[in-house]
Amino acid sequence: MLPRVRAAVAQLVSALGAPAPAGPGAERGSEPPPEPQPPRCRPPFLQLSPGELRRAGQRALRAVLSPRRRLPWSAGYAEVINAGKSQHNEDQACCEVVFVERRPSPRGQLASREGGREPGRGRKGFYFHYWALFDGHAGSGAAVMASKGLHLHICEQLRDLVDILQDPSPPPTCLPHNAGAGFVEPSRVSLAEDDEEVPNDAVPRFHLEKAVSHESLVIGAIENAFKHMDDQMEQERGSQHLSGGCCALAAIYLMGKFYVANAGDSRAIIIRNGEIIPMSREFTPETERQRLQFLAFLKPELLGKEFTHLEFPRRIQPKELGKKMLYRDHNMTGWAYKKIEEEDLKFPLIYGEGKKARVMATIGVTRGLGDHDLKVFSSNIHIKPFLSCFPEVRVYDLTQYEHCPDDVLVLGTDGLWDVTDDKEVAGVVMEVLMSYEPNDPCRYTMVARELVVRSRGTLKERGWRLANDKLGSGDDISVFVIPLGGPGNYT
Amino acid sequence: MLPRVRAAVAQLVSALGAPAPAGPGAERGSEPPPEPQPPRCRPPFLQLSPGELRRAGQRALRAVLSPRRRLPWSAGYAEVINAGKSQHNEDQACCEVVFVERRPSPRGQLASREGGREPGRGRKGFYFHYWALFDGHAGSGAAVMASKGLHLHICEQLRDLVDILQDPSPPPTCLPHNAGAGFVEPSRVSLAEDDEEVPNDAVPRFHLEKAVSHESLVIGAIENAFKHMDDQMEQERGSQHLSGGCCALAAIYLMGKFYVANAGDSRAIIIRNGEIIPMSREFTPETERQRLQFLAFLKPELLGKEFTHLEFPRRIQPKELGKKMLYRDHNMTGWAYKKIEEEDLKFPLIYGEGKKARVMATIGVTRGLGDHDLKVFSSNIHIKPFLSCFPEVRVYDLTQYEHCPDDVLVLGTDGLWDVTDDKEVAGVVMEVLMSYEPNDPCRYTMVARELVVRSRGTLKERGWRLANDKLGSGDDISVFVIPLGGPGNYT
Numbered sequence: 017m018l019p020r021v022r023a024a025v026a027q028l029v030s031a032l033g034a035p036a037p038a039g040p041g042a043e044r045g046s047e048p049p050p051e052p053q054p055p056r057c058r059p060p061f062l063q064l065s066p067g068e069l070r071r072a073g074q075r076a077l078r079a080v081l082s083p084r085r086r087l088p089w090s091a092g093y094a095e096v097i098n099a100g101k102s103q104h105n106e107d108q109a110c111c112e113v114v115f116v117e118r119r120p121s122p123r124g125q126l127a128s129r130e131g132g133r134e135p136g137r138g139r140k141g142f143y144f145h146y147w148a149l150f151d152g153h154a155g156s157g158a159a160v161m162a163s164k165g166l167h168l169h170i171c172e173q174l175r176d177l178v179d180i181l182q183d184p185s186p187p188p189t190c191l192p193h194n195a196g197a198g199f200v201e202p203s204r205v206s207l208a209e210d211d212e213e214v215p216n217d218a219v220p221r222f223h224l225e226k227a228v229s230h231e232s233l234v235i236g237a238i239e240n241a242f243k244h245m246d247d248q249m250e251q252e253r254g255s256q257h258l259s260g261g262c263c264a265l266a267a268i269y270l271m272g273k274f275y276v277a278n279a280g281d282s283r284a285i286i287i288r289n290g291e292i293i294p295m296s297r298e299f300t301p302e303t304e305r306q307r308l309q310f311l312a313f314l315k316p317e318l319l320g321k322e323f324t325h326l327e328f329p330r331r332i333q334p335k336e337l338g339k340k341m342l343y344r345d346h347n348m349t350g351w352a353y354k355k356i357e358e359e360d361l362k363f364p365l366i367y368g369e370g371k372k373a374r375v376m377a378t379i380g381v382t383r384g385l386g387d388h389d390l391k392v393f394s395s396n397i398h399i400k401p402f403l404s405c406f407p408e409v410r411v412y413d414l415t416q417y418e419h420c421p422d423d424v425l426v427l428g429t430d431g432l433w434d435v436t437d438d439k440e441v442a443g444v445v446m447e448v449l450m451s452y453e454p455n456d457p458c459r460y461t462m463v464a465r466e467l468v469v470r471s472r473g474t475l476k477e478r479g480w481r482l483a484n485d486k487l488g489s490g491d492d493i494s495v496f497v498i499p500l501g502g503p504g505n506y507t
Numbered sequence: 508m509l510p511r512v513r514a515a516v517a518q519l520v521s522a523l524g525a526p527a528p529a530g531p532g533a534e535r536g537s538e539p540p541p542e543p544q545p546p547r548c549r550p551p552f553l554q555l556s557p558g559e560l561r562r563a564g565q566r567a568l569r570a571v572l573s574p575r576r577r578l579p580w581s582a583g584y585a586e587v588i589n590a591g592k593s594q595h596n597e598d599q600a601c602c603e604v605v606f607v608e609r610r611p612s613p614r615g616q617l618a619s620r621e622g623g624r625e626p627g628r629g630r631k632g633f634y635f636h637y638w639a640l641f642d643g644h645a646g647s648g649a650a651v652m653a654s655k656g657l658h659l660h661i662c663e664q665l666r667d668l669v670d671i672l673q674d675p676s677p678p679p680t681c682l683p684h685n686a687g688a689g690f691v692e693p694s695r696v697s698l699a700e701d702d703e704e705v706p707n708d709a710v711p712r713f714h715l716e717k718a719v720s721h722e723s724l725v726i727g728a729i730e731n732a733f734k735h736m737d738d739q740m741e742q743e744r745g746s747q748h749l750s751g752g753c754c755a756l757a758a759i760y761l762m763g764k765f766y767v768a769n770a771g772d773s774r775a776i777i778i779r780n781g782e783i784i785p786m787s788r789e790f791t792p793e794t795e796r797q798r799l800q801f802l803a804f805l806k807p808e809l810l811g812k813e814f815t816h817l818e819f820p821r822r823i824q825p826k827e828l829g830k831k832m833l834y835r836d837h838n839m840t841g842w843a844y845k846k847i848e849e850e851d852l853k854f855p856l857i858y859g860e861g862k863k864a865r866v867m868a869t870i871g872v873t874r875g876l877g878d879h880d881l882k883v884f885s886s887n888i889h890i891k892p893f894l895s896c897f898p899e900v901r902v903y904d905l906t907q908y909e910h911c912p913d914d915v916l917v918l919g920t921d922g923l924w925d926v927t928d929d930k931e932v933a934g935v936v937m938e939v940l941m942s943y944e945p946n947d948p949c950r951y952t953m954v955a956r957e958l959v960v961r962s963r964g965t966l967k968e969r970g971w972r973l974a975n976d977k978l979g980s981g982d983d984i985s986v987f988v989i990p991l992g993g994p995g996n997y998t
Contacts, residue, residue, distance in 0.1 A: 189820045190831065226820035228833050310798075329718075329719055330715060331715075336681060341681045350722075350725065409841065
């Protein structure tokens with residue numbers, strides 16, 4: 017399965033005219049590879065000319081970019097580069113309508129190998145809509161790769177479920193031997209059929225069988241797609257000169273429901289009739305403290321004798337040995353005092369507050385893709401075991417509520433949320449939408465632009481400043497605004 | 508510290524006239540101990556005579572018991588024995604007003620050893636109110652011990668904090684060498700004072716110091732009290748013939764706030780102006796699946812080659828090897844298909860649904876006190892590593908809202924909640940309170956009684972039945988109803 021996705025990604029990358037992330041030396045193997053060129057591509061749906069791409073990178077301007085053509089589902093989008101914290105815009109975005117084609121049956125594959133065609137069969141499958149933001153760190157390679165590949169991995173995972181998801185009866189617990197990679201016969205060999213082979217017992221055999229919903233199969237498919245994307249990065253990081261990692265936030269619309277998957281510190285909220293509905297939570301050293309401490313407690317070798325799994329409110333000084341200090345262990349949410357021992361003088365696994373909180377003094381997000389080579393500075397201690405590539409997936413059922421054109425799903429990287437809170441975002445959304453006709457397809461892009469402009473601020477003598485003269489966001493900012501009222505006219 | 512608590516527990520047990528849990532042989536050591544007598548005591552505040560105690564155990568009656576005298580804070584209480592699932596009522600309860608006395612200073616202790624007294628000092632400290640329910644399993648020993656000791660452990664933890672909690676300035680991060688077990692000098696040796704000993708650095712030394720609130724110190728104290736209670740059970744389980752374990756739900760009122768600590772499947776809710784505010788969540792194999800699977804994934808030796816950490820919707824049969832089956836791993840909330848391998852034929856760590864869900868086919872709650880000797884049936888596989896004795900503590904600030912006499916905090920063991928949901932409980936609360944004068948101190952006990960009666964049902968030909976003819980709760984049921992409007996007149 018993976019090679020297929022990899023090929024598709026390679027094809028896409030070349031078709032889109034983006035600079036191939038792999039240096040030529042990687043193919044030949046004999047000469048040393050040249051210094052990798054960091055990718056400077058922006059999302060293809062922006063359709064930037066080379067001149068526009070150059071201008072987009074000018075720090076004095078920080079021009080807000082949005083797509084020229086209407087995006088599927090009339091979604092709005094806008095982005096702006098950071099104020100100098102990295103060479104390129106390390107955010108990436110993707111917006112696609114993806115066809116999930118049912119995997120051909122083993123019989124069909126056989127016929128195809130023999131040069132024949134499956135008779136009388138069209139392409140069977142379904143579409144999903146997809147919007148995603150990737151916030152890269154330590155380079156933009158991981159974000160670029162994820163923006164080109166994650167939806168293909170999701171598609172790949174869903175291909176095994178085409179028949180099951182379209183069948184209103186509960187998903188079968190067990191699939192037969194002869195199913196290909198997850199293939200299900202059209203007639204669905206059910207558990208009941210399977211049971212007929214076995215002599216009847218006096219007691220029901222599976223009286224404790226758990227019912228699994230279609231929705232939870234989609235969630236499982238998205239979770240495993242994130243894992244496969246991360247595995248691909250691990251395998252190809254050498255050939256693709258892939259360094260760093262990225263946060264990933266994806267919204268998938270499938271069969272009446274939005275699935276919002278988040279791994280990192282981006283955020284999604286729904287604004288419905290003025291009410292804010294959180295559709296994600298952030299994964300940071302602070303929010304995941306107990307998971308990380310529990311892992312370090314069980315596997316202290318991961319700390320390389322340099323760190324302690326206990327949390328302290330500040331560094332302890334050697335002269336404080338024997339005094340009592342506030343601490344938190346993995347199973348505590350409150351604080352207590354403990355006598356300081358030699359072991360406590362090590363650096364805490366989790367340290368710092370808010371945006372400054374770090375895992376092993378290195379990274380400020382605890383979920384995402386990539387980072388396979390990330391180590392504690394000048395040490396051989398790997399960070400990756402503490403990071404999770406698994407997203408939290410929240411589901412919003414569109415059919416449960418009558419939506420008006422002003423109800424939207426907003427996805428934003430932390431560049432937006434660091435300076436503009438949920439309530440302010442909701443205020444901007446309502447304010448901007450009110451000034452456009454409900455059927456104006458540009459209105460969602462105008463909202464996205466306004467959110468980006470207000471979070472970036474205006475360049476003054478003392479840097480980028482918000483309307484209230486506070487510092488604007490110096491980070492890359494990317495925003496999708498997706499109307500819940502419906503997809504609009506796309507093909 | 509522990510011996511002191513132990514002594515206090517022993518004193519309490521004997522003062523209350525309850526049968527001493529330790530058999531006499533335990534002291535002598537030479538002869539084999541006689542068969543332990545299971546404790547048949549009920550909460551002392553019920554003041555039951557021996558005859559009443561006997562009647563309370565009659566299964567045909569299942570008489571609802573409530574206290575004769577008014578409880579502190581005018582709290583209501585009622586309980587009933589199970590319908591035959593165990594020999595005794597395995598629930599226990601405690602209701603106390605506890606004085607937390609500031610630990611004497613080392614100088615004071617010295618003076619005392621010399622026969623002197625600290626001049627001019629009264630008992631310095633504060634009170635907390637305490638209500639707790641303990642739902643025992645595999646015997647009532649753990650529940651009895653916890654009902655007599657947990658509040659003393661909480662008191663013990665808080666003794667170190669008497670000065671700190673009464674001082675409005677933030678708690679000190681570090682305490683000096685000369686503090687006794689957590690003792691703080693009246694004048695509070697602050698960090699700043701301490702810093703004066705050190706040469707000044709150019710940069711601020713603790714610019715990343717985390718602020719810790721008084722509230723989180725109380726939470727930490729409660730968490731550690733649960734741990735110490737559990738440790739005491741481990742140490743004394745031999746001498747006290749203590750088998751089994753118990754869920755623990757405790758509400759502590761301290762300095763304007765309710766702290767509700769829960770470890771197990773009991774539940775607390777607040778009903779305020781008809782609105783339901785959950786004050787706890789249940790800890791079961793289903794709600795804690797990911798924590799348990801993560802532990803088993805990291806420490807597979809805990810599974811003793813008998814169990815797999817993966818979850819499946821049902822048992823897999825050997826003949827299904829090679830087929831595909833739905834599964835969930837520790838990092839998934841959704842389901843996906845995997846090819847069945849030899850390893851998957853082992854019994855799943857988590858199995859069953861709802862009240863039938865079990866850890867290693869053995870226990871249906873995942874937090875609580877005790878269970879140190881619990882093993883998988885006819886094996887040497889210990890369950891305790893998967894259980895946590897740490898509660899989740901939720902805080903409710905009484906001062907943030909004007910409460911009326913009908914606003915209450917309800918604590919109940921699962922015997923209540925299995926047949927009566929939050930909404931029904933709120934309905935009964937409002938209905939009963941309406942029929943009593945707001946200043947009638949009996950009204951909260953009448954609510955507790957009514958909740959117990961409605962959940963137990965009436966004995967008919969086909970067992971205990973609810974008003975709707977469904978099966979009533981056959982479990983022990985215990986309920987506290989605590990008015991949020993204020994403590995009333997207690998001494």
